Amino acid sequence: MVTLGEGDTPLVRSRAIGETLGCSELFFKLEGCNPTGSFKDRGMVVAVAKAVEAGGTGIVCASTGNTSASAAAYGAYFGLTTTVVVPKGQVARGKLTQAIAFGARIILVDGGFDQALELVRGITERHPIALVNSVNPDRIQGQKTAAFEIIEELGEAPDYVFIPVGNAGNISAYWLGFSEAFGMEWISSRPKMMGFQAEGAAPIVRGEVVEDPRSVASAIQVGNPASWESALRAKDESGGAIDAVSDEEILEAYRLMARKEGIFCEPASAAALAGLLKRAREGFSFRGKKVVCIVTGSGLKDPDQAAENEPTFMEEYPPELSAIERAFAVD
Numbered sequence: 001m002v003t004l005g006e007g008d009t010p011l012v013r014s015r016a017i018g019e020t021l022g023c024s025e026l027f028f029k030l031e032g033c034n035p036t037g038s039f040k041d042r043g044m045v046v047a048v049a050k051a052v053e054a055g056g057t058g059i060v061c062a063s064t065g066n067t068s069a070s071a072a073a074y075g076a077y078f079g080l081t082t083t084v085v086v087p088k089g090q091v092a093r094g095k096l097t098q099a100i101a102f103g104a105r106i107i108l109v110d111g112g113f114d115q116a117l118e119l120v121r122g123i124t125e126r127h128p129i130a131l132v133n134s135v136n137p138d139r140i141q142g143q144k145t146a147a148f149e150i151i152e153e154l155g156e157a158p159d160y161v162f163i164p165v166g167n168a169g170n171i172s173a174y175w176l177g178f179s180e181a182f183g184m185e186w187i188s189s190r191p192k193m194m195g196f197q198a199e200g201a202a203p204i205v206r207g208e209v210v211e212d213p214r215s216v217a218s219a220i221q222v223g224n225p226a227s228w229e230s231a232l233r234a235k236d237e238s239g240g241a242i243d244a245v246s247d248e249e250i251l252e253a254y255r256l257m258a259r260k261e262g263i264f265c266e267p268a269s270a271a272a273l274a275g276l277l278k279r280a281r282e283g284f285s286f287r288g289k290k291v292v293c294i295v296t297g298s299g300l301k302d303p304d305q306a307a308e309n310e311p312t313f314m315e316e317y318p319p320e321l322s323a324i325e326r327a328f329a330v331d
């Protein structure tokens with residue numbers, strides 16, 4: 001009854017990067033293929049459906065961008081009033097464009113994501129508006145389905161799941177999914193959860209709130225993750241890790257994935273592969289292991305990033321066959 005076509009995203013086998021790591025089975029879960037271009041849709045469809053079921057007419061969220069794009073889309077689909085509160089100047093252009101197109105009310109605040117989340121929590125305590133951030137447990141229930149899809153496709157759990165960590169809802173959701181599957185004896189073991197924050201926004205790694213989180217990966221620019229405790233549980237119970245990668249490492253992975261695998265993701269999503277490359281450099285062996293990197297959002301979300309950080313090789317010729325032939329000869 002309730003869908004914009006979220007979920008059932010591709011699990012693509014690496015053709016190049018896995019081989020260089022001696023990892024024969026590296027996969028990318030392309031969450032950018034969801035209706036609004038990020039995994040947020042999996043949770044949003046459930047959160048919004050439950051809000052409607054409860055008789056609500058309005059939803060609100062704080063967002064680094066993708067939650068607002070998703071809330072705005074599902075809000076439009078259900079005819080709800082959607083308000084998004086976002087940090088001014090810190091949201092990638094594609095994401096803001098989506099919220100505008102879907103007709104959401106957009107409130108810019110001169111602060112970070114953490115402050116925006118605090119504000120919307122205050123509002124929903126006082127007003128009958130549904131909060132659709134990942135502190136809403138319905139979001140987590142929706143997002144856990146990605147773990148089920150990976151199991152369905154591989155026929156078992158992978159050995160490792162590498163995933164970016166921002167507000168930490170998603171790593172918690174995957175762990176819930178794998179744990180439920182394990183409890184139902186659908187899989188005989190659970191993967192190690194490998195969460196990666198950006199170095200300038202790594203509160204869980206540092207063990208303290210980061211007041212002014214900074215990263216090129218705006219979707220994980222979070223200084224005080226709401227699901228901090230459950231992310232630590234996912235790490236501990238799985239025998240995994242939560243670590244940080246630098247902006248340089250993120251952008252290196254972002255380029256590699258596009259140029260070697262044909263996968264264009266947004267910078268935050270590249271933190272997963274950046275984490276895998278970091279572990280490999282540190283000497284961890286992934287030989288014979290099944291590894292899945294969660295590619296959380298589409299590269300089209302953040303077109304300025306691609307334009308700014310990529311050297312541009314554009315050439316101009318007159319529209320004549322002879323001129324174009326000369327261009328091929330030069331190559």
Ligand SMILES: *Cc1c(COP(=O)(O)O)cnc(C)c1O
Pocket residue numbers: 038039040066067134164165166167168169170171219220266268269296297298
């Ligand atoms: C929201 C988001 C994240 C971080 O997910 P959390 O659940 O906040 O940890 C990572 N990548 C992208 C593209 C996102 O939109």
